[in-house]
Amino acid sequence: MSDEQSQPPDSPQDxxxxxxxxxxxxxxxxxxxxxxxxxxxWAYLGVGVALGVAFGAIPMGTKDATEE
Known part of the structure; x- marks a missing residue:
């Protein structure tokens, strides 16, 4: 991975x-x-958390100007 593609640890994307x-x-x-x-x-409590994590892991569809 080149230096141009690496992001600082506190980048806006992170x-x-x-x-x-x-x-x-x-x-x-x-x-x-x-x-x-x-x-x-109460087993559905875990299902809800798993769905929330899955939803949070899905990347957004928009691209930033820095990703071009």
């Missing part, structure tokens, strides 16, 4: 990725609690 992952976990946790209460099985 910051946005970590915020998206955290928000996905939060919303997944809320969805898991709702599913657990509706279905009356």
């Amino acid at each position: 910051d946005a990725r970590s915020k998206r992952m955290a928000m996905g976990m939060v919303f997944g946790l809320m969805a898991g609690v709702v599913l657990s209460l509706l279905i009356d099985s």
